[in-house]
Amino acid sequence: MKNVTLKVEGMSCAHCVNSIEGAMKELGAKGKVDLANGTVTVDYDEANITLDAIKEAIEEQGYTVV
Template sequence: MPVIKVKGMSCQHCVKSVTEAMEKLGAKDVSIDLLSGDVTYSEDTPIALDAIKEAVTKIGFEVVE
């Protein structure tokens, strides 16, 4: 499963916001580890990393590499 690191999440509301933003793009099986900031999603998700970064940034978080 692909993994991205999202900075700035601090609660379950943050997790829900990021999950919903990614699912709107078509991401499947989104799973977030709040402590590490790791976000995983299905390899079957045909979404460019740039689109994910843009969606996550729009809701106030940062994708770090």
């Protein structure tokens, strides 16, 4: 398992947390949103998921990965 923390802009509420964590779950990854720091920490299997796919899934929810 690989662990990465991404800086994500546009998150502000529980809906944001649910959207992003749900998107990570659909990919087969585990995401943890930290609204206070504006980050998403993701645990994923590099053999099954790419970092680009994770970033794309977050951006498809309407947020910006910086």
